[in-house]
Amino acid sequence: MDATFTAEQEEIRRTLRELLLKRCGPEEVRTAVRSEDGYDPALWETLAQQLGLPGIALPEAYGGVGCSVTELALASEELGRSLAPSPLLATAVLGAPLLLALGSEDQRAALLPRISSGELTAALAVPGASLTTALGLTGDNRGDWAGGGRAGGVQARQTDGGWRLFGQADQVLDGHSAGLLLVAAHTGGFARSRTLLFLVRGPLVRDGSGSAGVTRVRLTSLDETRSQARIQLRDVEAELLGDDESADVAGVLAGVGDPAAAVLAAEAVGAADRVLERTVEYVKQREQFGRAIGSFQAVKHRLADLYVQVQAARSAAYYAAWATGAGEERVGGLALAQALEALRITSSEAVQLHGGIGFTWEHEAHLYFKRAAGDELLFGPVHRLREHAADAARLFGGGEVAV
Numbered sequence: 001m002d003a004t005f006t007a008e009q010e011e012i013r014r015t016l017r018e019l020l021l022k023r024c025g026p027e028e029v030r031t032a033v034r035s036e037d038g039y040d041p042a043l044w045e046t047l048a049q050q051l052g053l054p055g056i057a058l059p060e061a062y063g064g065v066g067c068s069v070t071e072l073a074l075a076s077e078e079l080g081r082s083l084a085p086s087p088l089l090a091t092a093v094l095g096a097p098l099l100l101a102l103g104s105e106d107q108r109a110a111l112l113p114r115i116s117s118g119e120l121t122a123a124l125a126v127p128g129a130s131l132t133t134a135l136g137l138t139g140d141n142r143g144d145w146a147g148g149g150r151a152g153g154v155q156a157r158q159t160d161g162g163w164r165l166f167g168q169a170d171q172v173l174d175g176h177s178a179g180l181l182l183v184a185a186h187t188g189g190f191a192r193s194r195t196l197l198f199l200v201r202g203p204l205v206r207d208g209s210g211s212a213g214v215t216r217v218r219l220t221s222l223d224e225t226r227s228q229a230r231i232q233l234r235d236v237e238a239e240l241l242g243d244d245e246s247a248d249v250a251g252v253l254a255g256v257g258d259p260a261a262a263v264l265a266a267e268a269v270g271a272a273d274r275v276l277e278r279t280v281e282y283v284k285q286r287e288q289f290g291r292a293i294g295s296f297q298a299v300k301h302r303l304a305d306l307y308v309q310v311q312a313a314r315s316a317a318y319y320a321a322w323a324t325g326a327g328e329e330r331v332g333g334l335a336l337a338q339a340l341e342a343l344r345i346t347s348s349e350a351v352q353l354h355g356g357i358g359f360t361w362e363h364e365a366h367l368y369f370k371r372a373a374g375d376e377l378l379f380g381p382v383h384r385l386r387e388h389a390a391d392a393a394r395l396f397g398g399g400e401v402a403v
Contacts, residue, residue, distance in 0.1 A: 009074055016051065016078040024082040026364040029225060032085050037177050038218070038227035039085040047086065048118020051075075054092045055116025058100065062108060063116035069259045073266035073321035080270030083367055085225045087121040090174040093263050095122030095182055097256045102197060102242040102249070111180065111199075123178035125169035125231045127153035131378065134184060135257025137333045138384040142250045146186040146195040154233060156185035156198060163198060163240055165233040171378065175229030176218035182241065183233070184249075195249050198238035212236050223374025225367065261332030262320035264379060265339035268372075269314045272343040275368040276306050279350040286355065299353065306346050313342035330392050337385035344372040344382075 005013075023043055024032075032040040047053045057072045058064025065071075072092065079086060096115050099108060099122070114120035124131075130145040132138040139145075146153050154167030165185055175181070181200040188194050200214060215232040280303060283294035293299050313335075320335035347369040351358040358365045376382065390396060 005074075009071060012051075012071055013074050013078060016075055017081070019046065019051075020078060020082040020084055024084045026367065029083055029085065029367065033224040033227070038174065039087065039177075043084070044086055045118060047088070052116070053088055054096070054118050055112075057092065058096055058112060058116050062100075062112035064112070068321075069262060069325040070318075070321045073263045073317065076263045076267040077270035077317075080267035081274040083225045083271060083371055085227065087123075087174045087178065089264070089267075090123045090178065091115060091121045093260045094124045094173070094256065095178075095180070097259070098124065098182055098197060098241070098252065101252045101256065102247060104243045107199070107239075107241065120180055121174065121178045122180040122182060123172050123175040123229075124182045124184070125154070125172045125175060126184045127167065127169050129171055131171060131173075132257075132380070132385075134253055135260060136250075136254030137257050137261055137336070137379070138388050141253055141257075144186070144193075146184050154183060154185040156187040156196060156238070158187070161237075163238045165198060165200070165236040165238045167233055169231045169233075170228075171219075172229045172231050173378075174227050175231050176216050176227065181214075181231065183231075183238065184253075185238075194245075196245065196247075197241040197249055199241055200233075200236060200238050221374060222377065223370045225371060226374055226378070258329060258332040259321070259324040261336040261379070261385075262317060262324050264375070265313070265317035265320055265332065265335040268336070268339035268343045268375060269310065269317045271368055271371055272310045272313065272339070272346040275343075275350045275365065276303070276310055276346050278364070279303070279306075279346075279353050282354055293353075302349060302353070306349055309342045310346060313339040330389060333385045333389045336379060337382045337389075340372070340376055340380055340385075341382050343368070344376065347372045 028040065032038070052065045053075055055062070055064030056067050056075060057069060060066040076088065079088065092115070096112065099111055103111070111120065115122060126134040127146055133145045134141050154165060154169060157164050157166070165183060167185070169183065183198045183200055184195055185198055186193070186195055200212065213234040213236045215234070217230045219228045219230055221228045280294070283299055283303070284292050286293050316335040316338045320331045323331045347365070350365045351369055354363065354365050357363050360366070
């Protein structure tokens with residue numbers, strides 16, 4: 001592994017950081033998350049048209065830039081620093097790779113160029129709170145998380161005219177605004193039980209029922225910068241993703257989950273780095289007993305510990321991004337666990353070291369604290385990420401352990 005970034009990678013970071021410093025401060029973030037879209041459409045257009053972020057990891061044949069997971073992770077790290085709300089995670093990290101891996105040539109040709117240009121956003125809808133299980137990060141995704149033939153979840157039924165979907169999915173990232181839904185549904189009953197992915201296209205009305213029988217309601221979430229929605233499907237016409245009903249959907253989801261975890265880890269590292277940076281600035285200014293509190297040894301030690309933890313998480317995230325791009329498996333989950341833990345501890349310490357102002361809604365420290373808590377609810381918890389990685393590596397089950 002070459003730990004030195006290329007000139008192009010450094011340019012991505014520099015350009016994106018300069019743009020976000022100008023257009024995505026704390027007040028702009030608060031304004032964007034309370035809008036109908038949940039993000040700033042003008043900023044998203046700039047990210048798509050000028051920087052090509054939605055298609056940065058897609059092949060050039062589909063209008064993408066043709067870069068790797070590493071470039072996508074570096075971009076996400078900068079977005080994490082500013083907590084910039086955008087559909088990048090749902091669209092480029094989860095939706096587009098699934099389309100690329102499972103979609104038919106016609107589906108890829110019709111949808112991926114629109115995603116690359118930023119014209120179309122996508123959302124992955126899985127039943128209940130099963131996102132990390134579906135992606136193979138906290139459990140075996142070959143189980144019954146999609147419904148298992150019982151009531152609940154999302155069920156798919158094949159008819160003469162195609163496929164129909166019934167059920168509900170919660171915690172769908174950017175589901176209220178996405179123009180395309182990728183829905184994981186159970187089909188086949190008990191005899192041929194399996195999970196397939198389906199496309200739901202067409203006019204999808206926000207916060208209400210669309211003409212296709214889809215109801216999408218934006219949820220009130222702990223972290224406002226990470227929009228979530230509830231998707232209800234009532235006899236909805238859907239299109240099978242791909243041509244083959246026997247495709248290994250669980251394997252593809254796990255294959256997408258590992259690089260997605262690496263990208264999420266980089267995003268969390270960016271947030272942790274920024275909140276630590278802001279905290280260091282503050283302790284140099286805040287005074288007690290006639291001295292800046294940053295001059296007290298106890299505060300220095302706390303900040304030094306945080307710095308080491310953030311840097312270790314950054315190294316893990318960078319390695320995971322490189323390794324998943326090189327085909328190595330089961331590294332993203334561990335990097336994500338370390339990054340989420342670093343963000344949680346750093347944001348908590350930031351609130352404490354900011355004193356009374358750190359607890360107020362007016363200060364940005366609480367935005368980072370809620371991002372940390374919200375991400376653990378969505379993608380963790382940390383101990384389950386580590387437990388599943390250990391089980392997969394058979395560390396405690398008689399498997400081989402490197403010495």
